[in-house]
């Protein structure tokens with residue numbers, strides 16, 4: 001690394017708090033080095049209050065781009081000079097690129113999710129989707145799916161503070177993507193959930209159920225998992241949630257965990273920063289070696 005960094009090296013960074021656990025610096029620095037790009041990626045612990053000053057500094061120091069994580073994704077969208085359609089609809093931003101002093105913000109969680117389905121042979125256009133959840137990941141998936149031509153998105157969320165966000169997403173999509181039918185129902189309505197899953201092509205868990213401390217739990221009755229259903233989870237730790245294990249046991253058409261969504265979201269970001277495809281296979285090999 002020391003040999004790589006010089007007086008011309010372009011800087012990219014992750015902003016949010018906490019950031020110490022993030023795998024992004026290791027992933028992007030590996031890929032920059034692999035591709036011979038004179039770029040380096042760092043992480044800075046920043047809270048919402050520090051974001052205005054941070055983005056002024058990004059411009060002053062001419063950072064090339066970077067990412068935003070919690071709790072800074074919403075404030076970041078407010079501070080960008082330009083936003084992608086998905087970022088504008090969601091009001092959040094997880095990646096930015098500095099284009100001649102103007103900051104362009106995008107949100108790529110949903111793109112990463114759709115790309116991960118495509119890599120697994122599942123196209124979303126024209127399909128009916130049930131999405132459990134209405135938080136950050138769920139909203140990004142719902143909006144991207146609608147932008148990518150999904151015919152129906154049935155959102156189910158429990159009666160908590162996220163429910164209103166689902167209703168808000170439905171209202172926004174009615175204006176922005178009127179050809180996509182969006183419904184919002186309480187997760188507690190078991191009969192309606194069963195009917196919606198029975199009628200859908202793709203079932204997505206975008207809640208934090210399945211992840212620690214809710215590991216070993218699934219929101220879906222195994223009796224609803226049929227052979228022609230595609231099941232996907234956003235949770236990547238554990239790699240296989242109870243829902244994914246249940247879907248495999250039921251012989252569902254596909255059972256796709258959240259790790260690929262994370263990887264492909266990173267790859268989409270890399271392409272935004274560099275204009276190049278991320279060396280995904282090489283990075284995966286490197287990761288596997290590191291894990292030994």
Ligand code: NAD
Pocket residue numbers: 109112132133134135136137138157158160162187206207208209211214219234235236258259261262263265
């Ligand atoms: P969030 O806090 O914004 O939303 C949490 C959602 O989970 C809400 O809809 C909430 O109602 C629901 N929920 C939580 N506990 C529940 C329960 N017991 N029963 C029913 N619903 C429950 O979280 P987020 O940022 O959207 O993350 C959600 C999950 O997606 C996490 O597991 C996260 O790790 C994962 N995620 C994965 C990726 C990826 O790239 N694979 C990206 C972002 C998030």
